[in-house]
Amino acid sequence: MPALAPIDPELWSDDAEPHLMGGRLPSGEIVFPMPQGDAAKDIEPYKLSRRGKLWSWTSQGFLPKTPYEGRGNGDGEGPPDFVPFLLGYVELPGEVIVESYIVDATLDDLKLGMDMEFCIVPFNEQHTTFAYRPVGTGA
Amino acid sequence: MSEDVYIIGAGIHPFGRTEGRSGREQGVYAVREAMKDAGLEWTDIECAYGGSAAAGNADIMVNELGLTSLPFTNVANGCATGGSALASAQMAISSGMYDLALATGFDKHPRGSFNASPADYGLPEWYGQTGMMLTTQFFALKIQRYMQMHGISRETLGRVAVKAFKNGTITPHAWRRSEIDLDTVMNAPMINDPLTKFMFCSPAEGGVALILASEKKMKELGADGVKVSQISVKTRPPDSFEVFQAGVSVKEGGKPTVLASQAAFEGAGIGPEDIDVAQLQDTESGAEIMHMAENGFCADGDQEKLLAEGATEIGGRLPVNTDGGCLACGEPVGASGLRQVYENVEQLRGRGGERQVPGKDGNGPKTAYSHVYGAPGLSAVAILER
Numbered sequence: 001m002p003a004l005a006p007i008d009p010e011l012w013s014d015d016a017e018p019h020l021m022g023g024r025l026p027s028g029e030i031v032f033p034m035p036q037g038d039a040a041k042d043i044e045p046y047k048l049s050r051r052g053k054l055w056s057w058t059s060q061g062f063l064p065k066t067p068y069e070g071r072g073n074g075d076g077e078g079p080p081d082f083v084p085f086l087l088g089y090v091e092l093p094g095e096v097i098v099e100s101y102i103v104d105a106t107l108d109d110l111k112l113g114m115d116m117e118f119c120i121v122p123f124n125e126q127h128t129t130f131a132y133r134p135v136g137t138g139a
Numbered sequence: 140m141s142e143d144v145y146i147i148g149a150g151i152h153p154f155g156r157t158e159g160r161s162g163r164e165q166g167v168y169a170v171r172e173a174m175k176d177a178g179l180e181w182t183d184i185e186c187a188y189g190g191s192a193a194a195g196n197a198d199i200m201v202n203e204l205g206l207t208s209l210p211f212t213n214v215a216n217g218c219a220t221g222g223s224a225l226a227s228a229q230m231a232i233s234s235g236m237y238d239l240a241l242a243t244g245f246d247k248h249p250r251g252s253f254n255a256s257p258a259d260y261g262l263p264e265w266y267g268q269t270g271m272m273l274t275t276q277f278f279a280l281k282i283q284r285y286m287q288m289h290g291i292s293r294e295t296l297g298r299v300a301v302k303a304f305k306n307g308t309i310t311p312h313a314w315r316r317s318e319i320d321l322d323t324v325m326n327a328p329m330i331n332d333p334l335t336k337f338m339f340c341s342p343a344e345g346g347v348a349l350i351l352a353s354e355k356k357m358k359e360l361g362a363d364g365v366k367v368s369q370i371s372v373k374t375r376p377p378d379s380f381e382v383f384q385a386g387v388s389v390k391e392g393g394k395p396t397v398l399a400s401q402a403a404f405e406g407a408g409i410g411p412e413d414i415d416v417a418q419l420q421d422t423e424s425g426a427e428i429m430h431m432a433e434n435g436f437c438a439d440g441d442q443e444k445l446l447a448e449g450a451t452e453i454g455g456r457l458p459v460n461t462d463g464g465c466l467a468c469g470e471p472v473g474a475s476g477l478r479q480v481y482e483n484v485e486q487l488r489g490r491g492g493e494r495q496v497p498g499k500d501g502n503g504p505k506t507a508y509s510h511v512y513g514a515p516g517l518s519a520v521a522i523l524e525r
Contacts, residue, residue, distance in 0.1 A: 008265040022386070032386030033263055055387075056287075058279035059332040060270060065254035067267035087271055089280060089387060097387040099271055107332055112287045129269050 007127040010034065012120065019047035020118060020130055022096055030095040049092040050118040052132065057088030057102055057110045070124055090116045090132045101131035109134060141233040145357045145364030146523070148177025148350035149484040152245070154343055154468040155314030162194025162471070165346035166245030167203045169474075173348035177362055179239070181205045184350070187241040188227040190214035191473035194247040218422070219372070220244055221347065221476025222511045222519020226370045228351045238356040242349045246471030248342035260383050260515055274514065275339060275423070277382040279331035282425025286333065289440035291428060293333050297324040298446040299424035300337050300466055306453065307467025309493035312478070314343055315467040338424040343469025347477035349484070365487045368506075368522040369406035373399040375516030382514045396433040396510060396518040403508075403520040404435065411435040414522075415504030416486050416496045417457060418479035420512040421464040431459065434510050434520070458496045461486060476511035480521055483507035487525040 011033070012018045022032040023043040035043055063072040063082035072082030086102040088110070102110070103121050115135040123129040150172025152165040160168075166189070174181060181204045189197030190213060198211040216223040221244040228242035253274055257267040266272045285291060301321050307313035319337055327335040357364045375381050378392025404410055411434065419434060421427035428442045436457055437445060445451060451459035462468060462482045465475060486496050489503045498504040507523045 007268060008263060011263075011265060029388075033266075036263065039261075056280045056284035057332075058276055058283055059329060060273070060276065061329050061331060062252070064270040064273055065251065067254070067257070067264065067272075068270040069268040070270055085270070087276065087280075089284075091389060093389070095389065097389060099385045099387075101269070101271075112284070123269060127268075129265070 004122055004128045005126060007123055007129045012130055013047055017050065018118070018120060019050060020098060022046045022048045032096045032098045048095055048098065051135070052090040052092040052116050054110060054112060054114045054116055055089040055091040055097050057086060059107055060085050060087060074124070086110075101129060102133065103131040104133040104137040142235050143354045144229050144232045144367040145352050145354060146349050146367060146480070146484050147352045147357050147360065147362035147364040148173040148179065149481045150174070150176055150348045151312045151478065151481050152346040153312045154345035154471065154478065157344055162191055162245045162247030162344060162346070163200060164203070165247070165344060166191070166197065166243055166348070166474070167200055167346070169245065169346035169348040170200065170204060170241065170243055173241070173350050177350045178360065179350065182207055183239055184209060184241050185237040185239045186231050187211040187243065188214050188224040189241070189243040190216070190220040190224055191244060191246045192217070192220065193472065194245055197243060197245070197473070200243070216517055217513030217515070218420070218470070218472050219476055219511045219513030219517045219519045220473045221478070221480070222372060222521065225349065225477060225480060225521060226372050226519060228349070229367055229370050232351050232353050238353045240351045242351060242477060243347065244473035244477045245346035246473040247344040248471065250342070253342060255383065255514070262383065262385065266385050271385070272383060274382055275331050275334070278423045278425055279334050281380065282429065283333060285425065285429055291440065291443055293325065294321070295428065295443050295446045296333060296338055296424040297321050299421065299427045300324045302452060303421065303460060303463045303466035306461055306494060307463030310462040310467065313463045313467045314469045315463065334423050334425060340422050340465035340470045343471050345469070345471040345474045345478065347474045347481050349477060349480060363488060365484050366524045368524045369403045370519070370521045371399045371402040371406065372517070372519045373402065379516060381516030394433055395516050396430060396512060399518040399520040400434040400510065403522050407522045407524075409506065409522070413506055414457065414508045415498050415506050416461060416483065417459050417508040417510070418461070418464065418482055419459055419510045421460055421466055422470060424466070426512070427460065427464065430510060430512070434508070453494055453496055461491065461494050461496060476509070476519060479509035479511060480523070483509055483523050487523055
């Protein structure tokens with residue numbers, strides 16, 4: 001099986017310990033995602049912190065419509081193939097609050113302000129995506 | 140010097156699902172109802188503003204209504220389309236340029252949740268591909284944090300839905316006409332934690348039309364008008380937290396609803412304590428709770444007690460969403476904001492029937508407030524007075 005490619009080649013850095021990529025405005029403010037096209041003028045790519053605190057969370061209990069490319073929207077697949085997932089916002093202190101998948105946790109585990117760390121996870125048969133998980137759950 | 144503006148005609152096509160009738164036809168039906176209500180003919184209408192998100196261009200309505208050459212402007216502001224149409228019609232009259240204007244909206248959405256295109260919102264494709272660009276998630280994420288910060292319980296979310304369906308049973312234009320008890324609401328399938336299936340509104344169908352007139356025209360016609368005291372439309376300020384944001388500022392910014400509400404109260408010269416009936420955007424239970432505070436009707440966290448006491452029921456201190464709101468009526472995007480104003484016009488004219496609000500002195504409400512919120516962070520508030 002071929003290696004999975006990132007869902008977007010510029011979304012995180014290619015370091016051994018990758019960082020989600022944001023942008024630094026001339027004012028010093030950090031934004032996510034890194035703006036594209038004309039909006040990227042004068043904005044420096046910025047490696048976001050791998051550690052943050054849980055700001056809010058929810059579950060996704062039903063199959064999203066297109067353009068969702070996860071399980072359930074593939075060829076010959078449908079709602080029974082969908083795998084519910086968790087997502088939330090993680091506050092990267094002094095930087096920005098990013099929306100992300102949350103992995104290696106159940107709803108009951110999640111608490112406001114808990115420590116989270118960045119990771120890369122398989123998304124579908126072709127791609128990986130980024131996520132945050134509670135600190136201490138990783139391998 | 141701007142002219143006072145009155146709503147002299149209000150029409151609605153019942154919300155829900157109407158097989159065999161297009162969204163635009165539902166809009167035309169509502170326009171005809173509004174004209175009948177005002178005692179006017181289509182040839183009398185001088186200008187029109189209308190919108191629909193998924194059922195075609197509003198200006199095509201002239202095919203059915205008549206080719207009178209009136210200027211007809213299409214309006215598109217997401218869920219707040221109706222608010223923007225109303226604001227445009229109001230400006231057309233208050234400027235003194237016209238004496239009779241139409242504000243209309245209609246829609247007919249496919250079943251299931253809305254699916255938005257990242258490019259339409261200036262967002263990267265991965266945001267949609269990974270399934271993070273859903274309006275329902277935003278609402279859940281916003282109320283989840285709010286519950287943690289301000290001590291709102293899951294049961295209070297349930298109470299909002301129970302009230303909505305109860306009000307829907309006595310509202311002829313509502314879609315959901317049966318009561319649903321608290322246990323059923325709480326134990327329904329979880330859509331986006333903490334919101335269950337019955338705590339969300341569904342995309343739907345329907346049409347609304349309002350006819351606005353100058354004071355001079357209203358008197359000339361001998362029409363039964365409700366005064367448009369103030370309308371305020373605001374888009375998001377810096378550092379706010381809105382639907383479809385992959386990144387949010389760590390600085391806590393302002394909120395478009397707070398800005399629109401404050402501007403509307405200031406313009407009307409009254410405060411939240413003076414309002415007799417309110418329609419607040421309730422795309423889900425949490426939105427109604429948070430919008431009560433954002434619109435100035437209570438402090439953050441007080442909703443827990445207010446809902447338990449029944450303060451927002453039809454007979455309560457501040458009735459909220461008297462026709463069942465989006466939860467019981469569904470949300471045809473183009474029509475939804477105007478439905479709220481339609482309901483307020485009916486309440487102020489004493490035509491609420493079984494759902495009529497008594498008002499502070501028992502002689503009917505004198506003031507009514509409506510608030511609609513739409514992507515990507517836009518709020519419209521309208522205060523009406525009798």
